[in-house]
Amino acid sequence: MQTHETVVFQIFRFHPEQDAKPYFQEYEIPFLRKDLTVLEGLYYIQQRLDDSLAFRSSCRAAICGSCAMHINGKYRLACNTPVLKLKSGKITIRPLAHMPLVKDLVVDMKSFWEKYEQMKPYLMPGKPFPASGERLQRPEERAKVDALIDCILCACCHSSCPVTALHEKYLGPMAFLTADRFVSDTRDGAHEERLAMVDDEHGVWRCHTVFNCQEVCPKDLDPSGSIAHLKMEILKHKIQQKCF
Incomplete structure (x- = not known):
């Protein structure tokens, strides 16, 4: 993936109490640094664009495992997945599978x-x-x-x-x-x-x-x-x- 001024996150969204069915929502954020991680991108969206976005994270150091999610076709930790290494102009994120969905990227474990x-x-x-x-x-x-x-x-x-x-x-x-x-x-x-x-x-x-x-x-x-x-x-x- 080449360095761009912005990057698009396409995120799975679903709030069981409000939404009739799941959908994907796109957010365009600035490509702040070459080492920008997917988790940092999610925090940027949550803090500056849409505070209703739900996801889990804790240590930000690939130790706790709480930020695991499906990113561009593979299950990964968002905290140690650099956006630059994802060979795509769009970052598509889904929640973990085979467990009940709570909201957005949060599942019941x-x-x-x-x-x-x-x-x-x-x-x-x-x-x-x-x-x-x-x-x-x-x-x-x-x-x-x-x-x-x-x-x-x-x-x-x-x-x-x-x-x-x-x-x-x-x-x-x-x-x-x-x-x-x-x-x-x-x-x-x-x-x-x-x-x-x-x-x-x-x-x-x-x-x-x-x-x-x-x-x-x-x-x-x-x-x-x-x-x-x-x-x-x-x-x-x-x-x-x-x-x-």
Whole structure:
């Protein structure tokens, strides 16, 4: 995209209590800086052009995940998406998918958080706290979770997954990544319980391996890899049960 004096934002709008149906509204704003982000553009619109525009944001540093939305064909974080890098003269923005719409770019994430809670996202050691005061890990053990702990719960993976669109009870890639984070942690003692959580008709076996979740993750995490790992761990556990 070439640098222009202005940039056009085409934003999904819908207020369930006032609007008969959703629509897109265009706003033209000044291209203030070469590093202008989509989130800064949204704030410019909200503060100077239309204070009725609704969207979520918090940290502005790609840490909280709250400003995730569909921007020019891909789920992204608005705070770290520079307008200049979007190869289009118009920025088209939609809300996250597969969750009820509250208003404009704000969705109701209740079911998303319920799935996260269902994964019991905390250590369950199953053993008394050691006298040393620490649950020790060797560097190679810690390395197993290095690529799993950086999820910011933005729901980009959830919204891009075609299976979450069709099956309301499907746990989804975020939940599987969360489960794998603890299954892979040597300090956790609930291995069997965690595998059982994802081993049913709404679990890992319903994944179609489309890799959308991997493609859109703003932290370059690999939910698809976690799903494959969980499947392997489930099968290994079942084989061990039969053999012993």
